[in-house]
Amino acid sequence: MLKTLIKALLAVLIVILVVMIVKTFFFTSKQVKAEPADVFSVDAKNVVRHLSDAIQIPTISFENEADFKGADFLKFHKYLERTYPQLHKKLQKEIINNYSLLYTWPGTDKNLQPIILLAHMDVVPVEEKSISQWTYRPFAGSVADGFIWGRGALDNKADLLAIMEAIEALVEKGFQPKRTVYIVSGHDEERGGIQGATKIAALLKERGVNPEYVLDEGMVITEGMMPGVSSRMGLIGIGEKGYLSIELIARSEGGHSAMPPRETAVGTLCKALDKLINNPFPARIDGPTKYLFDYAGREMSFAQRMIFANLWLTEGLLKSQLQKGKTTNALIRTTIAPTMLEGSNKDNVLPNVARAVVNFRILPGDTPDSVIEYVRKTVNDPSVEVKPLIKQVQGPSPVAGIDSKSFLTLQKTIRQVFPDVVVAPSLVIAATDSRHFAILTKDVYRFAPMILKSEDMARLHGINERIAVDNYLQMIKFYRQLIINSQI
Numbered sequence: 224m225l226k227t228l229i230k231a232l233l234a235v236l237i238v239i240l241v242v243m244i245v246k247t248f249f250f251t252s253k254q255v256k257a258e259p260a261d262v263f264s265v266d267a268k269n270v271v272r273h274l275s276d277a278i279q280i281p282t283i284s285f286e287n288e289a290d291f292k293g294a295d296f297l298k299f300h301k302y303l304e305r306t307y308p309q310l311h312k313k314l315q316k317e318i319i320n321n322y323s324l325l326y327t328w329p330g331t332d333k334n335l336q337p338i339i340l341l342a343h344m345d346v347v348p349v350e351e352k353s354i355s356q357w358t359y360r361p362f363a364g365s366v367a368d369g370f371i372w373g374r375g376a377l378d379n380k381a382d383l384l385a386i387m388e389a390i391e392a393l394v395e396k397g398f399q400p401k402r403t404v405y406i407v408s409g410h411d412e413e414r415g416g417i418q419g420a421t422k423i424a425a426l427l428k429e430r431g432v433n434p435e436y437v438l439d440e441g442m443v444i445t446e447g448m449m450p451g452v453s454s455r456m457g458l459i460g461i462g463e464k465g466y467l468s469i470e471l472i473a474r475s476e477g478g479h480s481a482m483p484p485r486e487t488a489v490g491t492l493c494k495a496l497d498k499l500i501n502n503p504f505p506a507r508i509d510g511p512t513k514y515l516f517d518y519a520g521r522e523m524s525f526a527q528r529m530i531f532a533n534l535w536l537t538e539g540l541l542k543s544q545l546q547k548g549k550t551t552n553a554l555i556r557t558t559i560a561p562t563m564l565e566g567s568n569k570d571n572v573l574p575n576v577a578r579a580v581v582n583f584r585i586l587p588g589d590t591p592d593s594v595i596e597y598v599r600k601t602v603n604d605p606s607v608e609v610k611p612l613i614k615q616v617q618g619p620s621p622v623a624g625i626d627s628k629s630f631l632t633l634q635k636t637i638r639q640v641f642p643d644v645v646v647a648p649s650l651v652i653a654a655t656d657s658r659h660f661a662i663l664t665k666d667v668y669r670f671a672p673m674i675l676k677s678e679d680m681a682r683l684h685g686i687n688e689r690i691a692v693d694n695y696l697q698m699i700k701f702y703r704q705l706i707i708n709s710q711i
């Protein structure tokens with residue numbers, strides 16, 4: 224009897240192993256073959272100087288709106304006009320809401336859907352106390368050690384100027400697009416894009432613009448960041464997580480702390496927070512994250528490929544690994560982050576009200592309403608008020624297609640300009656201006672052709688922001704090639 228059982232078990236194991244091996248065998252690369260990009264030489268010295276000059280104009284989105292300096296933005300507009308004369312002759316420029324820019328390069332075939340390229344012009348401020356830690360001053364636009372340094376070098380002036388350089392060069396050569404090309408440059412992306420990108424998206428909607436695709440920043444070419452993949456990875460964000468903050472409010476009688484009641488406001492609130500923290504949202508490998516592993520997994524060693532080719536068996540194991548890292552954990556679930564706490568402001572006074580704010584980043588598949596419902600159910604205490612901070616609610620974006628012609632065009636262009644790069648769709652954990660364009664199309668892609676190592680991530684909104692000169696030249700090539708490739 225036992226023998227038969229062992230035999231049966233062995234047979235089942237062998238079948239599972241064979242299925243796994245066969246599945247792994249057919250789990251082959253999804254990378255497209257691409258002929259090299261057109262030969263195109265840029266005047267490196269000139270274009271580098273342009274970006275350096277642009278960094279020197281401090282188009283800052285301050286925390287406090289009252290600090291906004293409109294004059295710097297107008298100076299930046301003038302700078303673009305002077306630097307890209309051909310572009311400004313050929314493209315129609317509109318100034319939206321005083322400071323944001325919308326350029327239209329009309330295509331010759333009105334039946335073709337236009338494309339929209341986004342790159343914001345504002346930058347985050349530099350903390351006064353961090354200035355001394357910068358190798359080169361943040362608004363000096365220094366060119367040194369093979370890099371262009373300064374606030375905006377990555378986020379996002381390199382993109383904006385690379386797009387402009389590409390178009391300037393195309394116009395100069397007499398190139399005429401068949402498909403209309405829009406450039407959108409918002410002036411308040413770092414404050415949520417309410418004044419700029421939102422208004423432009425609404426205007427384009429009103430004009431009936433139905434784009435083939437929208438391209439914005441969000442993801443990049445990463446180096447050494449995907450375990451198991453030795454190549455650099457061009458990650459195209461096809462969806463963005465949503466954003467929601469919820470207030471938890473607990474009340475009790477206040478008074479002197481020498482005679483505390485059994486239930487205090489702080490105690491009740493802590494219990495509620497504890498329940499939330501200990502009951503994370505369920506992990507899910509689906510949507511953009513599933514596609515990411517589907518593309519990346521195929522580039523790994525046989526043993527690792529076996530894991531990703533057989534998620535039907537390995538999903539649980541994979542999830543438990545992914546939730547160990549904070550970045551990978553954010554890819555597989557709606558995250559819960561308590562960020563603010565308030566009680567009484569004196570050590571011997573019991574507060575009447577204790578308040579916490581918890582920030583949620585919502586995975587596609589969940590919604591702000593489902594998150595609020597989850598919080599109420601988990602806290603499960605009618606004495607704790609659960610209420611969203613309405614002004615910041617943002618559901619996850621729709622998920623862009625990976626079978627679309629646009630995705631293929633992007634994939635091909637990346638492979639033409641960066642032949643060694645493995646392309647994969649992925650999920651954007653932060654928020655970009657592009658989410659406002661979901662009203663025009665679901666095919667909103669988030670990719671900037673800049674190469675970042677994990678140590679470079681801290682440069683974004685941080686100290687010593689910089690872009691390699693070589694990489695910047697490639698960015699210009701990328702946008703030029705993308706516009707050409709998008710014509711068919």
Ligand SMILES: [Zn+2]
Pocket residue numbers: 343378379412440
């Ligand atoms: Zn940005």
